[in-house]
Amino acid sequence: MASHSSGSDLAGLPEARFSPYTAVVEKALPKGCRLITLPVRGDERGSLIALERSTGVPFGIERVYFIFDTQTGVARGFHAHRQLRQLVATMAGGCTMILDDGERRTELRLDRRDIAVEIGPMVWHEMHDFSPDCVMTVLAEAPYDEADYIRDYSEFSDLARRG
């Protein structure tokens, strides 16, 4: 599968992880983003997804946070990170994610348990149209650091243009 992402190391990850859905949608994603298909383990009791490096998380996990109870009509995000890489998936409900590298802006409905999006550094992201039951799970490569956020789009755009 072609990857135009953040320099994440794909070596050693099983091919089966990347579904045709992933390959098609990924072509439209901005630089620094890619989709990762999460392995669902299921039996007659239900389903389980385990996230670790060996199951596709492309970085060491330093922090996990959850976004839920987002009120109807509320949008979140509206920032880029200078350094941080994150992996985002919705474990219930869904929302629409806008991803923008300064050149390409893509809208993606994130509503599958088995598909996560990796968001690399210098990707402006916004989340819209949360369903009331949406539970978003985010794995982050580093602890929370407000200094890593770029919250002004024109600053982001200037920095992105300069590379």
Ligand code: T46
């Ligand atoms: C991102 C998107 C997907 C913390 O104290 N620790 C944390 O780890 C995080 C993520 C946030 N916070 C505090 C900071 C704010 O007072 O929680 C409050 C809400 O954070 P924020 O307004 O940044 O939330 P979102 O939904 O706009 O953005 C979040 C993440 O902050 C961001 O990194 O990529 O989700």
